[in-house]
Amino acid sequence: MSRSKISIxxxxxxxMNTYGDWGNVLVLQKRLEWRDYAxxxxxxxxxxxxxxxxxxxxxxxxxxxxxxxxLSDLNKHAxxxxxxxxxxxxxxxICGGYQLLGHEFITATGxxxxxxxxxxxxxxxxxxxxxxxxxxTSDEFGTxxxxxxxxxxxxxxxxxxxxxxxxxxxxxxxxxxxxGILYKSAIGTYLHGPLLPKNPQxxxxxxxxxxxxxxxxxxxxxDRFVDQARAVITAR
Ligand code: GLN
Numbered sequence: 668m669s670r671s672k673i674s675i676x677x678x679x680x681x682x683m684n685t686y687g688d689w690g691n692v693l694v695l696q697k698r699l700e701w702r703d704y705a706x707x708x709x710x711x712x713x714x715x716x717x718x719x720x721x722x723x724x725x726x727x728x729x730x731x732x733x734x735x736x737x738l739s740d741l742n743k744h745a746x747x748x749x750x751x752x753x754x755x756x757x758x759x760x761i762c763g764g765y766q767l768l769g770h771e772f773i774t775a776t777g778x779x780x781x782x783x784x785x786x787x788x789x790x791x792x793x794x795x796x797x798x799x800x801x802x803x804t805s806d807e808f809g810t811x812x813x814x815x816x817x818x819x820x821x822x823x824x825x826x827x828x829x830x831x832x833x834x835x836x837x838x839x840x841x842x843x844x845x846x847g848i849l850y851k852s853a854i855g856t857y858l859h860g861p862l863l864p865k866n867p868q869x870x871x872x873x874x875x876x877x878x879x880x881x882x883x884x885x886x887x888x889x890d891r892f893v894d895q896a897r898a899v900i901t902a903r
Contacts (some may be wrong), residue, residue, distance in 0.1 A: 679740075867893055
């Protein structure tokens with residue numbers, strides 16, 4: 668019997684890949700393969716066609732300059748990405764990618780980078796970056812650890828749910844103790860790290876969403892070494 672194939676759309680891997688964000692794609696791929704799914708990673712570069720609806724979308728972080736490089740291509744595909752994410756495609760967007768799934772990112776030079784608009788957020792750069800280790804807690808994911816480095820201050824519009832509450836770190840804007848967004852089957856977050864190797868429960872949430880099953884229905888994997896690493900990180 669042929670194995671079911673899961674497709675991961677990796678948006679702009681060469682322009683948007685800060686702090687090894689690519690590791691997140693590798694984690695999704697491995698955790699699917701260990702559960703006997705075949706995985707196809709589709710790298711989308713500026714100028715490529717974007718027609719086939721994927722099972723998972725990944726959009727990494729990038730400097731303002733990287734965001735500028737992919738902007739016109741992103742705007743070309745905005746409607747399609749908007750509809751897929753609104754329709755429940757499992758999605759992880761980090762930092763610069765997170766900002767660009769919102770309405771706009773206003774850079775330090777005052778330029779407005781128009782985003783996909785599927786996340787009801789706006790972001791404005793401010794002097795003074797939010798940099799450092801982050802610890803979040805949420806009902807959905809328990810403790811989440813990561814690392815942030817951004818000039819952007821992001822504000823969730825009313826009714827939007829955050830990815831987690833900030834225990835340590837800056838989060839969306841350094842003020843309201845909220846970090847990221849959780850919207851349908853999509854997560855937007857400032858956490859690099861990369862996020863998924865340190866937080867396999869988040870990877871499995873995305874995988875369960877992509878497969879259309881509950882987390883409990885997934886084959887359980889041993890995360891012994893990750894658990895040890897997380898215990899050290901959270902005790903720091
Ligand atoms: N350029 C954005 C900012 O500084 C995103 C940075 C990133 O992706 N690390 O806010």
